[in-house]
Amino acid sequence: MSQFGDSISRRAVLRAGGATLLAPALAAPAFAQGQAEAIRIGHLTPRTGFLGPLGEFAQQAAQLAVEEINAAGGINGRKVELLSEDSVNPQTASAKAERMIQRDKVACLVGEINSASALAISQVATREKILFINTGANSDALRGADCKRYMFHVEAQNTMMVRAAGRALLDKGLIKGKKVYALTADYAFGHDLLKQAKKFLAVNDATIAGEDLIPTELTDFSPFLLKIRQARPDVVICNLAGAQITNFLKQYSEFGLPYPVAGFGFDTALAWGAGQGNFLGTWPVIWHHRVEAPSAQTFVAAFKAKYKRPPENQAWGDYTAMKIVAQSMNTLKSTDSTKIVEHLESGAKFDIHKAREGYFRPWDHELMQEMYAITALPADQIKNQYDIFTSTGPLPGPGESLEILATTKDENACTFPA
Incomplete structure (x- = not known):
């Protein structure tokens, strides 16, 4: 395996653990008495059934991310409140997503692992024009025939x-x-x-x-x-x-x-x-x-300290999505989903706890990453x-485009409705 050796790449990342993602929040004012209402983020993921073991990691990581965001000043000085629910199945996921948006007034939705449930959530998010970041559903169709303007994907496609x-x-x-x-x-x-x-x-x-x-x-x-x-x-x-x-x-x-x-x-x-x-x-x-990027190991250490075990890849997805949401809202000084969609489509780059930064492709909203x-x-x-x-070391390897593993437009066309 000369091309993909067993050791993890040691290419330097010059940012100290996670600082890039939290930098905008670090400058935010401390929470004050009588401050504006907390920003609510809805988190849906399976907590029972055959995907339940993964959903537990997802929920724990999302909670850790919110605690870190709040400790660094929140979003534009406002505290973040996480509303977590077991998505159970597509029908339940759809109903809970609608309730979170209409009753609980969440600013966005994050999570999911089941591809059918992610599709159901995306349909609600699109109807309500609320951002949804998919953290665990892999289906290519979600990035192709079933793509949605208000849905983005931290998880890799199949x-x-x-x-x-x-x-x-x-x-x-x-x-x-x-x-x-x-x-x-x-x-x-x-x-x-x-x-x-x-x-x-x-x-x-x-x-x-x-x-x-x-x-x-x-x-x-x-x-x-x-x-x-x-x-x-x-x-x-x-x-x-x-x-x-x-x-x-x-x-x-x-x-x-x-x-x-x-x-x-x-x-x-x-x-x-x-x-x-x-x-x-x-x-x-x-x-x-075991990814050696400094921000990755900061995340691993924090997760171990809180939950007494290392985070796995689903934990990474929900943690990273929460940090992307916070950074974007702090950068824009807004929780408006349409503005965030435009920001994510603009080529904005994020520390995603790997050697290279990631960015979302504007035409299918897939995160390009190692x-x-x-x-x-x-x-x-x-x-x-x-x-x-x-x-292996990171794939794609050094010098390769982050897009070479992903589908092309010819392979998996996505057309967002006007």
């Missing part, structure tokens, strides 16, 4: 996840001309991820030896593991989500199948949940707790329950 993992898998010789068995989560995210994965596999001369759609509530993978054993693939690709991945990895390890495992969608909490010795293979992540591919460490090299993988 194509970016596939191409990030694909680089590492090509380097390992696990794709070109190989037979692949695919397991896919049977809901919007999984279907979209499989579609993007098949495009990548076809371009690289891989064939599908077998594939199955996995219900999100399924916990027993033994029937599918028996099918994999019979198919004898060169590699098993997981397009699963949430607790599905944790359960699959545990049971795959118990079965002792010899075929390499990889995935095109992932969250590090799912590897931690599988337990030491059960995490296998190579996977894409948008961020991880990503990573991680590979499980051998059991004898694991020293604790969290540091269980090695990582």
Whole structure:
């Protein structure tokens, strides 16, 4: 893996931990008696169900970000109040988003992991002309056919996840001309991820030896593991989500199948949940707790101090989104969503706790940023329950455009209504 070595890039970031994002807030006046009403931010994310373990990280990180924003003077001298709710499912997410906007008068909405729920929230946000920053839903369609002017994406689209993992898998010789068995989560995210994965596999001369759609509530993978054993693939690709991945990895390890495992969608909490010795293979992540950028390690230290565990990539997404919102509102001296949309479309750059700053593309509102591919460490090299993988350096690499992993307009057209 000479092109993508195990060590994290040490390219210097000249900003001290997180200072860039907080700089506008640091100059804000201290809260005063009789100050203006608090600025409310609505936070929706799954706290129950198969995505619940990720939603817990998301909610904790959002709360930490708000505490830090308030400690630095709030937004234009006003305290920030976080309203957090379990989004549960698309119908509930839509109803809660509408209530937060109409009754609670939130300035914006942040969060979500489920792609169908994110679409439902975006429809409400668009109708009400309120900013919504998606922190965890990956579907390409949310950036294409279902794109919305008031929706922005801190989370990577599925194509970016596939191409990030694909680089590492090509380097390992696990794709070109190989037979692949695919397991896919049977809901919007999984279907979209499989579609993007098949495009990548076809371009690289891989064939599908077998594939199955996995219900999100399924916990027993033994029937599918028996099918994999019979198919004898060169590699098993997981397009699963949430607790599905944790359960699959545990049971795959118990079965002792010899075929390499990889995935095109992932969250590090799912590897931690599988337990030491059960995490296998190579996977894409948008961020991880070992990224060496100074602001990343400041975030890791603060999260560990508060919650007694490191943050995972979903925590990064909600924390970063909250900081982007605060910086933008402080810069504009306004909470007006339309003005913030125009600001984010203008090419504004943000410290996103990586080596390079990120920015939103104006035509699909996807955050252009570095990503990573991680590979499980051998059991004898694991020293604790969290540091269980090695990582490539940032992808795209030094000197490459941040946009090379993302879809082009020809691949995933987005047209905002007038």
